[in-house]
Amino acid sequence: MKVLLTMLSFLLVPRVCEAVSILVGIMQGSSFHAARIEVTAGSFDVQGAGQLRIASGQSFELIAEGSQVVIRRGEERIANASSITLKGNGEFRIAATGLKATGRIYPGELIAKATGGRLLLLNRLDVEEYIPGVIEAEAGARHTLEYYKVQAIISRTYALSNLRRHEAEGFNLCDQVHCQVYHGRPRFVPEAVTATNETFDVVIVDDDINLITAAFHSNCGGHTLNAEHVWSKPLSYCVGRRDTFCLVMPNSNWEKSIPLDQWTRYLDSKRFPQDDSLEVEALAYFPQEKELYFVDERTRIPMRTIRTDFKLRSAYFTVHRDGAAVRLIGQGFGHGVGLCQEGAMRMAQLGYSYKDIIQFYYHGVHLVPRRFIWFFKED
Ligand SMILES: [Zn+2]
Ligand SMILES: [Zn+2]
Structure with a gap:
């Protein structure tokens, strides 16, 4: 009965009433006090600046003055307010003063604020409109549609x-790596939109029907890690x-390659034990599988500390003496928890479905439309 009800409700509930809008801090990687906004399609009303309406092909400037945002067109100062919102049905491009032009085009609304003479730009848009931009920025071009569906869902x-x-x-x-990279709507990967539409609203939940922390790298x-091996908290699905x-x-x-004296000085600074067999291994280390500590637990030097200190691509490597240097030969790139993007790309090429791929990397999870989470949670 429940299955039948679920199927029926999937068919009956219209998609349009389910939008979740999100507010993304854009161009967060740099600081600037002014920007030129050019409307590239449609038109926008500028709230906070009287009756101003900007149509496709027109532009204006936003300047931060203390905690006020000033709107200027050419030499004319139109208005100032603590917050200015562009509301409409089009797209716009932003060129920040002092930064290289990017060509990024944003859908949705633009909200401008100012703090301490710095301009803060926010993009409000539907999450389904945001996802294609993230797919392009996080995954890049030339992947299978099935892989883009995996990226859409995570x-x-x-x-x-x-x-x-x-x-x-x-x-x-x-819009940075801290959260997820987002550079406006996709411009080079049209499949990002198809993948988002074909997985509309689908999210990953654990056995308690809570959204998972969809970690990926x-x-x-060759081997993923338990969440608690990298972060403090275990996650039942990141095994x-x-x-x-x-x-x-x-x-x-x-x-x-690291100079031998730099390597030995580093290990000394980490209080590497004075033990002959350990010292031999510090220069010729070949773990059979992923180890959490360098050489063995007695050293108390986590592999991931060495990764951070030497800016290595992963915490999974062997050590070889090479004259006056040691050569670290490593495998993988990233923290190793959750979904492995390149493994997922390969699975998609081999014909695995997005469901198979997600369930391979996240243990015991379910894929459900977000709007029905309440339904599955009821009993
Ligand atoms: Zn962030
Ligand atoms: Zn992998």
Whole structure:
């Protein structure tokens, strides 16, 4: 009965009433005090500036003055307000003063604020309109449609479970790696829109029907890790597993040479134990599988600390003495928890479905439309 009800409700509930709008802090990677906004399609009403309406092809400037935003067109100062909103049905481009032009085009609304003479730009849009931009920025071009569907679902799940990440700053998510990279609507990957539409509203939930923390990384190096091995908290669905799909991919291997004296000084600074057999292994280290500590637990030097200190691509490597240097030969790229993007790309090429791929990397999860989470939670 429940299955039947679910199927019926899926058919009956219209998509349009389900939009979730999010507020993304854009161009967060740099600081600027002024920007030129050019409307590239449609038209916008500018709220906070009287009756101003800007149509396609027209532009204006926003300038931060203390905590006020000033609107200027050419030499004419039109208005100033603590917040200015562009509301309409089009798209716009932003050129910030002092920064290189990017060509990025944004849909949705633009909200401008000022703090301490710095301009803060926010893009309000429907989450389904935001996802294609994230797919393009996070995954790039030339992948299968099935892989883009995987990226759509993990990015949607991530966005909806992290809406409070920038609460203190007055928006939901930033547009940097800190949250998810977002450069406006996709311009080079049209499949990003298809993948978003074909997985409309679908998110990943755990056994308690809570949105999962959809962690992902570039390449696990052949084995993913438990969440608690990298962060403090275990996650029931982020359980380490062997992954042979990512072994021959662009980010499968890396190498780094470090001068021998720098390496030994580093280990001394970490209080590497004075033990002959350990010291031999510090220069010739070949772990059989992913280890959490360098050489063994007695050293108390986590592999991921070495990764951070030497800016390595992963915490999974062997050590070889090479004359006056040590050569680190590593596998994978990233923290190794959750979904391995290059493994997922390979699975998609081999014909696995997006559901198979997501369930391979996240243990015991379910895919459900977000708007029906309440239904599954009821009993
Ligand atoms: Zn962020
Ligand atoms: Zn992998």
